[in-house]
Amino acid sequence: xxxxxxxxxxxxxxxxxxxxxxxxALVTLAGANPFVARVAxxxxxxxxxxxxxxxxxxxxxxxxxxxEWAGYVAAMSLGAAVNYxxxxxxxxxxxxxxxxxxxxxxxxxxxxxAVNYLTSSRIVFRNCVVIPARNEKxxxxxxxx
Numbered sequence: 001x002x003x004x005x006x007x008x009x010x011x012x013x014x015x016x017x018x019x020x021x022x023x024x025a026l027v028t029l030a031g032a033n034p035f036v037a038r039v040a041x042x043x044x045x046x047x048x049x050x051x052x053x054x055x056x057x058x059x060x061x062x063x064x065x066x067x068e069w070a071g072y073v074a075a076m077s078l079g080a081a082v083n084y085x086x087x088x089x090x091x092x093x094x095x096x097x098x099x100x101x102x103x104x105x106x107x108x109x110x111x112x113x114a115v116n117y118l119t120s121s122r123i124v125f126r127n128c129v130v131i132p133a134r135n136e137k138x139x140x141x142x143x144x145x
Contacts, residue, residue: 004057004058004121005117007056007057008053008057008117008120008121009113010056011049011052011053011056011057012049012109012113012116014048014049014052015045015046015048015049015052015109016045016105016106016109018041018044018045018048019041019042019044019045019105019109020041020101020102020105020106021102022037022040022041022044022045023037023038023041023101023102023105024100024101024102026040026041027099027101028099034091034098034101034104035088035091037101038084038087038101038104038105041105042080042083042084043073046072046073046076046080047069047073050068050069050072050073053072053120053125054068054072054125057120057125058120058121058125068124071124072120072124075119075120075123075124076116076119076120078115078119079112079113079115079116079119080112082108082111082112082115083108083109083111083112083116084108085108085111086104086107086108086110086111086112087101087104087105087107087108088104089107090103090104090107090108091104
């Protein structure tokens with residue numbers, strides 16, 4: 001497994017915690033509708049993962065730009081659609097998940113993983129240098145080969 005994809009998955013795990021935690025809090029503590037609250041939790045998680053992916057996964061050292069964030073969120077929209085579709089299907093097919101929406105976030109996260117990695121590596125961060133593992137030379141290949 002390439003090290004870039006592994007770093008992407010680690011960042012995604014953190015994003016899952018942000019997404020699922022915020023969503024669960026909004027539903028449990030604020031009584032929010034999980035379908036509506038998921039928009040806010042997704043945006044929080046997307047911001048979190050953009051920030052970490054640009055530094056940890058794709059080694060972008062320059063200062064973050066709002067335009068890049070907007071591009072990242074836009075590029076994630078296809079993965080977000082897959083993610084949200086799986087999330088909504090889980091909540092509709094598994095009624096207990098309406099009160100435990102993190103289950104739907106987990107299903108959606110797995111469903112959107114490949115789409116999000118491809119759009120991140122091929123579109124958003126395509127011109128970056130791969131962070132080399134020990135004893136490796138830097139690579140310009142978006143998949144770290």
